[in-house]
Amino acid sequence: MTTMQQLRVLLAVAEHGGFTAAGERLGMAQPAVSRSIASLENELGAPLLLRLRTGVALTEAGERAVRRAREAVRQVDLLRAEVAEVAGQVTGTLRLASVPTAMGTRLPAQLRLFTERHPLVAVRSFEGSDEELRDWLDQGVADVAVVTLPAPGLRTVLLDRHEMLAVLPVAHLLAACETVTYAQLANEPFVRPTGGCAQVFTAAAREAGVRLEATFEAREMSAVLEMVRAGLGVSILPAVGVPRVDGVVVRPLLPRTIREVALAVSASASPAARAFLAQLETA
Structure with a gap:
């Protein structure tokens, strides 16, 4: 039976390009990462990764599996965060994607304040172009993104x-x-x-x-x-x-x-993303 841990391992390998890097990210030994992927491939009945000298690459089945795994993991994380929100806590992960020049705005100070107010939220940040950021929001890879205006169809707050x-x-x-x-x-x-x-x-x-x-x-x-x-x-x-x-x-x-430059949130914003946006709106 496929487990959430297997899906998280698959995502880590895909994002970091190899078993060793994924293990470091997850706090797992490389052999344990390899066994988890092998077990998942056996359960799904198809190879998900190509093992190369320079790392790994996704097969077509692997690309489809990663898309579904990302959504499954996100939904479970949202479930936990939504339940915690009812109890008055903001938890989970705030996945922030930004353009390279965003650190020159008021974003760093707002992030620092956010982490002080919500210590149970882990912040992950990564950079890309405007086109990549919009795709990441649409695909659920990012919860919030720093984008250049205009950004049609997105809820934004000017930075x-x-x-x-x-x-x-x-x-x-x-x-x-x-x-x-x-x-x-x-x-x-x-x-x-x-x-x-x-x-x-x-x-x-x-x-x-x-x-x-x-x-x-x-x-x-x-x-x-x-x-x-x-x-x-x-x-x-x-x-x-x-x-x-x-x-x-x-x-x-x-x-x-x-x-x-503005902060944008996805249509299905997580509690952490909503809290960060609310903070910016009242700053």
Whole structure:
């Protein structure tokens, strides 16, 4: 008979890419993880994982099993959390997905306050692009997510508003300008960040009648800055969290472009997610 423990082991292996890493996450020895997966495969009558030199990969059956296992585990966790909520406790896990620049908003302070108020809630955080975050919310992988507005169909609370800035090599001709227009950037090789802000400046550029063609793409802000510093192109980044880097300058964009970042919750929010959202709404 398939157990919740087997499903949790399967999810851990899928998320962490191997038996050893999953065991470390779950506090289990690697052989015990391997036996649990083998037992589950035997019960289901199909191999769920491909054992590779570099780790493991899901078979087609494994991908389907992981989707169902994730939902089953989530429902059991929600059941426990809902019952605890009736007794006046907020428990469970708050799975927070965010864009890389979210730590520059009021989010860290709010998380700290939340964990102080609700010590029985475990917080798990991970990062992705706006597209990934929306998928994670829809699939139940994340309970709450930090997203760039607009986010149609999601209940949101505003976290921060900040300007988008042009990012240039210090020796670039445009670095001597006080402001930079989208039209000026359109003539340059462009390093496109993929971590969450692209939809904002892409829409603003479109309104200005400009198309920014990406020569390079990078997910991490540090990688974007290094490419710009090396003279590979120019870029646009949010003002929040941009560190000072030798060889790189930032300039205000025209027309002025504002990015709004919000916390969004899934349609079937957990008690922990509802409590976190309520905290932000009253902050």
